[in-house]
Amino acid sequence: MFGPPGSGKGTYASRISTKLHTPHISTGDLVREEVKNQTEIGKRVNEYQARGQLVPDSMICQLLQKRIAQPDCKDGFILDGFPRTIPQAQELEKISTTDLVINLDVPDEVIIQRLSTRLICKKCGSIYNERTLKPRREGRCDKCDGDLYKREDDRPNVVQYRLEIYRKQTQPLLEYYKKKNQIRNISNKQSDVPPERVVEEIIKVIHTSIA
Numbered sequence: 001m002f003g004p005p006g007s008g009k010g011t012y013a014s015r016i017s018t019k020l021h022t023p024h025i026s027t028g029d030l031v032r033e034e035v036k037n038q039t040e041i042g043k044r045v046n047e048y049q050a051r052g053q054l055v056p057d058s059m060i061c062q063l064l065q066k067r068i069a070q071p072d073c074k075d076g077f078i079l080d081g082f083p084r085t086i087p088q089a090q091e092l093e094k095i096s097t098t099d100l101v102i103n104l105d106v107p108d109e110v111i112i113q114r115l116s117t118r119l120i121c122k123k124c125g126s127i128y129n130e131r132t133l134k135p136r137r138e139g140r141c142d143k144c145d146g147d148l149y150k151r152e153d154d155r156p157n158v159v160q161y162r163l164e165i166y167r168k169q170t171q172p173l174l175e176y177y178k179k180k181n182q183i184r185n186i187s188n189k190q191s192d193v194p195p196e197r198v199v200e201e202i203i204k205v206i207h208t209s210i211a
């Protein structure tokens with residue numbers, strides 16, 4: 001699943017995962033899990049982050065490889081947050097094949113509006129939205145009753161900057177997968193399209209593209 005920050009890719013990926021009984025693998029979550037459990041890799045990740053450096057691709061791939069070796073991945077999986085660069089895509093090819101790249105095409109102004117109304121659970125990381133995906137009780141998580149908060153870097157001017165970086169970084173990667181004929185664009189031009197509609201569209205694309 002490919003898409004700028006705030007395109008909803010985490011939300012869609014997790015819903016598609018439930019509908020297709022296919023694991024949703026977020027590399028961000030994999031890394032956080034290792035850090036939380038203070039594993040050998042987790043400790044090394046800590047060292048990189050403490051120095052303000054990026055976690056090396058090879059390390060992320062090591063985690064990914066471990067995850068996709070689990071029995072639930074034998075018929076496939078959905079990747080979210082990886083790869084983001086061509087070197088990462090090449091690392092990925094060493095451990096797995098890709099069938100399809102779903103590219104969420106969302107205009108900047110829609111993303112800015114969506115992120116400025118985004119709410120995140122402090123405890124479990126679940127995502128809500130003040131306009132489109134309200135929690136049942138204001139300020140509380142439906143799943144774990146944790147506090148909901150807004151991220152500092154979801155402010156409009158910061159989002160604009162994050163989007164510029166995203167586009168610069170991923171443009172070459174989109175070209176890379178275009179050459180392999182694996183890109184399917186899902187366009188989402190409005191800010192309040194219900195997630196179910198987008199999910200349905202993506203599943204249709206998956207079914208028609210992968211026999």
Ligand SMILES: [Zn+2]
Nearest residue numbers: 121124141144
């Ligand atoms: Zn929660």
